[in-house]
Amino acid sequence: MTRLAHLGLGAFFRAHQAWYTERANALAPGDPAPAEQWRYTAFTGRSPELAAALTAAGNRYTLVERGAEGDESTQVTSIAASFAGDDTDAWTAAFCDPELAVVTVTVTEAGYDAATSPAPGRLLSGLAARRAAGGGPLALVSCDNLAGNGEVLHGAVVRLAEASDLDLARWIERKVTFPSTMVDRITPHSSDPLTVITEPFSEWVIAGDFPAGRPAWDAVGARFVDDVAPFERRKLWLLNAAHSTMTYLGLLRGFETIDQAWGDDEIRATVEQLWNEVRPVLGFEDAETDAALAALRPRFANPRIAHRLEQIARQGREKLAQRQRAIMAARLEAGLPAGDACRATIEAFDEIVKKGIARVD
Numbered sequence: 445m446t447r448l449a450h451l452g453l454g455a456f457f458r459a460h461q462a463w464y465t466e467r468a469n470a471l472a473p474g475d476p477a478p479a480e481q482w483r484y485t486a487f488t489g490r491s492p493e494l495a496a497a498l499t500a501a502g503n504r505y506t507l508v509e510r511g512a513e514g515d516e517s518t519q520v521t522s523i524a525a526s527f528a529g530d531d532t533d534a535w536t537a538a539f540c541d542p543e544l545a546v547v548t549v550t551v552t553e554a555g556y557d558a559a560t561s562p563a564p565g566r567l568l569s570g571l572a573a574r575r576a577a578g579g580g581p582l583a584l585v586s587c588d589n590l591a592g593n594g595e596v597l598h599g600a601v602v603r604l605a606e607a608s609d610l611d612l613a614r615w616i617e618r619k620v621t622f623p624s625t626m627v628d629r630i631t632p633h634s635s636d637p638l639t640v641i642t643e644p645f646s647e648w649v650i651a652g653d654f655p656a657g658r659p660a661w662d663a664v665g666a667r668f669v670d671d672v673a674p675f676e677r678r679k680l681w682l683l684n685a686a687h688s689t690m691t692y693l694g695l696l697r698g699f700e701t702i703d704q705a706w707g708d709d710e711i712r713a714t715v716e717q718l719w720n721e722v723r724p725v726l727g728f729e730d731a732e733t734d735a736a737l738a739a740l741r742p743r744f745a746n747p748r749i750a751h752r753l754e755q756i757a758r759q760g761r762e763k764l765a766q767r768q769r770a771i772m773a774a775r776l777e778a779g780l781p782a783g784d785a786c787r788a789t790i791e792a793f794d795e796i797v798k799k800g801i802a803r804v805d
């Protein structure tokens with residue numbers, strides 16, 4: 445089997461974690477692949493289609509890095525096997541494999557609520573099987589856009605274990621780590637299962653232990669830090685909050701993509717105002733914030749990436765809680781007014797819901 449597993453096989457996992465792993469493997473090339481290479485067993489959240497299409501193609505796919513000027517394509521081979529999320533036998537086998545060292549997770553913001561999402565229960569069943577098989581330690585790594593995503597994942601899994609099997613909960617506390625991560629790479633949904641379009645920019649910041657080892661992600665650009673919280677806040681409040689502002693204001697004006705919304709003078713001014721509202725509560729020096737914003741503007745302007753507002757609009761309530769509402773709370777706590785751009789975004793969201801302009805669930 446493989447030393448890596450992933451839950452939530454989708455576009456982003458293939459543009460990010462699988463791509464970092466591909467490049468880490470390339471540091472130790474060879475044919476046949478040397479044993480030190482790391483490969484994934486990947487599971488979709490639910491549906492079988494993507495797993496079936498990838499399996500039929502030998503689990504190889506093309507990653508297209510789409511810059512404003514042109515494309516660069518890579519064949520990614522770091523996925524060894526793909527399965528539908530409800531393939532219990534394959535899931536149990538992956539977790540019982542003594543070689544398994546890391547499980548990465550991208551199940552969206554809503555995927556951590558055990559009342560509505562199968563993900564926490566599925567992870568718990570995998571861990572239960574691993575324990576029963578006498579398996580060793582493991583890192584469970586959330587790569588979703590959530591503040592404190594490692595703690596959120598830890599809480600979701602351990603609470604569920606405590607409700608059913610206290611011994612299992614204790615085993616998890618001893619054996620399983622939950623690193624936190626900040627992940628960044630704008631990756632629109634793709635209709636072609638064997639081609640993923642993404643932007644050239646990519647960032648991965650990780651804090652936490654990997655008790656059974658990990659790929660050399662740090663050798664290919666991932667940063668390992670003691671505390672990921674400031675990086676998460678910077679990304680969620682500058683990039684993702686701006687995405688929400690452009691999405692809800694843009695949908696009301698009939699735009700379809702981020703670059704169209706960014707091209708609108710009024711929307712761009714609201715985003716710049718949002719960033720002014722974020723700045724005093726971000727905890728970064730002005731020069732660092734300026735550098736982050738200078739990198740962001742051309743990413744939003746990229747006319748070739750076609751990042752659809754409809755995609756970003758989904759799960760809007762959960763996203764606004766992490767973005768505009770969190771910024772407003774931080775401002776109020778700092779004795780500042782809540783912020784007009786944050787408020788305008790929430791009002792636009794409410795209007796979209798009222799008029800049924802886009803799906804936000």
Ligand SMILES: NC(=O)c1ccc[n+]([C@@H]2O[C@H](COP(=O)([O-])OP(=O)(O)OC[C@H]3O[C@@H](n4cnc5c(N)ncnc54)[C@H](O)[C@@H]3O)[C@@H](O)[C@H]2O)c1
Pocket residue numbers: 451452453454455456457487488489490491550551552553554555556560561562563587588589590627628629630631632633
């Ligand atoms: N796309 C990006 O630009 C990007 C960038 C950074 C982080 N992310 C994070 O990655 C997540 C996935 O993005 P994507 O572009 O791969 O989306 P995607 O729709 O291509 O894939 C999402 C995967 O999550 C599964 N899933 C969805 N809801 C679930 C639930 N409630 N429980 C369990 N599984 C569920 C789906 O079945 C699918 O396998 C985002 O929600 C975000 O948190 C995405």
Ligand SMILES: O=P(O)(O)OC[C@@H](O)[C@@H](O)[C@H](O)[C@H](O)CO
Pocket residue numbers: 553589627628629630631683684687688755756
């Ligand atoms: O992926 P989501 O659904 O959490 O949010 C939509 C976008 O804001 C997001 O995908 C960004 O493109 C991404 O976070 C950039 O790294």
